[in-house]
Amino acid sequence: MDLESMYQEVILDHYRSPHGKGELDPFDAEVFHVNPTCGDEVTLRVKLSDDADPLVEGLGHVGQGCSISQASASVLFDQVNGQPLSEAMPIVDEFSMLMYSATSDVDIATLDDEKLGDAIAFEGVAKYPARIKCALLSWMAFREAVETAQASKTN
Amino acid sequence: MAEDLALKFKEQFPLLERTVRGGKPLIYLDSGATSQKPTVVLDAERAFYEQHNSAVHRGAHQLAEEATDAYESARATIAGFIGATPGELVFTKNATESLNLVAYAFLNSTLETERGLEVDPRFVLRPGDEIVVTEMEHHANLIPWQELAAKTGATLRWFGLTDDGRLDMSNLNDLINEKTKVVSVVHQSNILGTINPVTDIAKRAHEVGALMVVDACQSVPHIPVDVKALGADFIAWSGHKMYGPMGIGCLWGRTELLKVMPPFITGGSMIKKVTMESSTYADPPQRFEAGVPMAAQAVGLAQAVDFINELGIENLAAHEHELTGYALDKLNVMPGIRIIGPTENVDRGAAISFEVDGVHAHDIGQVLDDAGVAVRVGHHCAAPACQRYGVTATVRASFAGYNTKADVDALVAAIKRAQEFFGVAGDSVEGATDGS
Numbered sequence: 001m002d003l004e005s006m007y008q009e010v011i012l013d014h015y016r017s018p019h020g021k022g023e024l025d026p027f028d029a030e031v032f033h034v035n036p037t038c039g040d041e042v043t044l045r046v047k048l049s050d051d052a053d054p055l056v057e058g059l060g061h062v063g064q065g066c067s068i069s070q071a072s073a074s075v076l077f078d079q080v081n082g083q084p085l086s087e088a089m090p091i092v093d094e095f096s097m098l099m100y101s102a103t104s105d106v107d108i109a110t111l112d113d114e115k116l117g118d119a120i121a122f123e124g125v126a127k128y129p130a131r132i133k134c135a136l137l138s139w140m141a142f143r144e145a146v147e148t149a150q151a152s153k154t155n
Numbered sequence: 156m157a158e159d160l161a162l163k164f165k166e167q168f169p170l171l172e173r174t175v176r177g178g179k180p181l182i183y184l185d186s187g188a189t190s191q192k193p194t195v196v197l198d199a200e201r202a203f204y205e206q207h208n209s210a211v212h213r214g215a216h217q218l219a220e221e222a223t224d225a226y227e228s229a230r231a232t233i234a235g236f237i238g239a240t241p242g243e244l245v246f247t248k249n250a251t252e253s254l255n256l257v258a259y260a261f262l263n264s265t266l267e268t269e270r271g272l273e274v275d276p277r278f279v280l281r282p283g284d285e286i287v288v289t290e291m292e293h294h295a296n297l298i299p300w301q302e303l304a305a306k307t308g309a310t311l312r313w314f315g316l317t318d319d320g321r322l323d324m325s326n327l328n329d330l331i332n333e334k335t336k337v338v339s340v341v342h343q344s345n346i347l348g349t350i351n352p353v354t355d356i357a358k359r360a361h362e363v364g365a366l367m368v369v370d371a372c373q374s375v376p377h378i379p380v381d382v383k384a385l386g387a388d389f390i391a392w393s394g395h396k397m398y399g400p401m402g403i404g405c406l407w408g409r410t411e412l413l414k415v416m417p418p419f420i421t422g423g424s425m426i427k428k429v430t431m432e433s434s435t436y437a438d439p440p441q442r443f444e445a446g447v448p449m450a451a452q453a454v455g456l457a458q459a460v461d462f463i464n465e466l467g468i469e470n471l472a473a474h475e476h477e478l479t480g481y482a483l484d485k486l487n488v489m490p491g492i493r494i495i496g497p498t499e500n501v502d503r504g505a506a507i508s509f510e511v512d513g514v515h516a517h518d519i520g521q522v523l524d525d526a527g528v529a530v531r532v533g534h535h536c537a538a539p540a541c542q543r544y545g546v547t548a549t550v551r552a553s554f555a556g557y558n559t560k561a562d563v564d565a566l567v568a569a570i571k572r573a574q575e576f577f578g579v580a581g582d583s584v585e586g587a588t589d590g591s
Contacts, residue, residue, distance in 0.1 A: 002176065003525045003576065007518075012577075038517055038533040039547040064547050066517030067577075134517065 005124035020077025024060030028149035040065030073138035165557035179527030187553030199458035229457035253391035253406035258299035282308030347496030357386035399456035413439035513579035522573035
């Protein structure tokens with residue numbers, strides 16, 4: 001059944017009790033991303049360590065949106081918080097590939113289950129083009145927040 | 156119109172026979188976004204391309220003559236539908252362009268007067284002048300006026316909304332005053348369904364010498380609209396929401412106003428005389444129709460008008476009114492449902508927005524889609540109205556002549572299923588959890 005494949009229990013669990021929800025303080029960068037077609041929005045803050053390979057020391061997200069966008073922000077937190085960027089960013093890449101797996105020639109079998117963790121549950125969402133942006137919203141925000149934080153540290 | 160007549164009407168729309176999401180019959184409740192097209196409209200467009208295709212108002216050959224005749228006959232048919240004459244009707248790409256055309260007449264007149272050219276003072280805006288809209292406008296009737304205000308230094312003001320989804324008319328005389336130059340109001344809200352008292356507002360606008368623009372996108376396709384009775388100076392609407400093709404919009408304007416308005420989009424076929432230094436422009440409506448126009452779409456839209464006239468817009472309106480009442484009766488008593496907009500079937504059209512406690516609109520839309528029920532979710536290009544009612548997104552079901560009570564029943568059943576799926580079924584309105 002299509003609905004169950006989209007709304008897997010693990011997604012609904014993250015939606016009901018999201019991880020990483022809240023305003024992080026102190027933080028290095030804050031970004032605001034919005035999905036203008038539906039009004040979903042996320043404000044995401046990150047804090048990076050000063051290591052050569054910076055650790056994601058903190059990640060906090062607030063916003064409003066559908067279960068998919070809220071759950072995916074929660075899964076993002078689980079997968080990247082506390083990770084060095086050298087490991088966190090490839091996870092973001094894997095997730096992007098997963099989300100475009102139904103509409104591109106990405107082979108899901110080649111994706112790294114370990115990196116994806118609970119994020120693999122979003123495979124069903126990838127079949128609905130209108131919802132891909134919901135799932136990617138906070139992940140794209142995270143990518144930009146990291147770039148902004150790194151730029152501010154080198155200045 | 157009885158249920159069996161609606162079903163007969165529906166039979167004329169080929170798309171409505173298809174299935175979606177694994178063989179489920181399509182329940183199309185998104186006509187507020189765009190209506191489906193009957194076979195006669197599709198045939199009319201095809202016949203134009205097969206037999207008369209040519210660029211109108213150009214060429215010395217027979218096809219050009221036939222195409223021009225088809226295009227201008229279409230203009231007459233469509234103008235007649237709203238009680239207007241053909242010379243008052245401008246074809247545009249869509250209603251958004253129609254509204255921009257009027258807003259840019261103000262901007263261009265203002266710029267011309269600054270260059271010392273003589274223009275009609277009614278279209279000149281200066282700092283201190285006021286533009287009035289409402290908080291329930293579609294972005295298409297808000298942003299052009301925001302832009303105009305920003306560029307001219309005029310002030311944008313707006314009617315607020317009451318808790319029950321109506322315009323707050325209590326400060327009408329303060330809001331529309333001697334400083335007001337233009338008032339632009341939606342006839343029927345695309346998000347709330349509210350039908351606004353545009354005739355009263357137009358009367359006040361004219362008392363103070365302001366021009367009155369009406370966004371009629373959601374009214375012309377659904378209720379009888381007579382431009383003379385309405386009392387407006389301009390009305391804008393689109394073809395694709397009234398069983399017609401995409402790619403054509405309409406602007407009706409009073410002749411004496413169209414005559415003094417500078418063009419918006421310039422180029423071929425809107426000119427009188429052109430030299431390398433400067434040009435003069437054709438009379439309306441050609442002045443506002445630069446480039447090769449959408450003749451096939453005009454022919455298709457005229458056919459849509461004939462199609463509506465066959466049944467009668469009054470009968471369609473009565474059918475949709477009854478359907479709206481049926482849907483409101485069901486949704487008003489459903490636990491966990493909050494209607495955003497008037498809950499009474501009075502001065503309201505066939506678009507019903509609602510939210511479901513504990514479930515985001517997007518998720519409701521998904522479960523409905525899984526049942527074959529097509530609705531729109533989101534802010535419906537009316538973000539300020541959403542903000543006014545404290546929601547980021549709503550679910551909107553909107554009806555047209557081909558919808559039936561069985562469609563409403565399918566909607567209600569699908570909402571119940573969504574509530575069950577997300578574990579909020581049976582919550583009372585009071586006891587419902589907050590989904591945010």
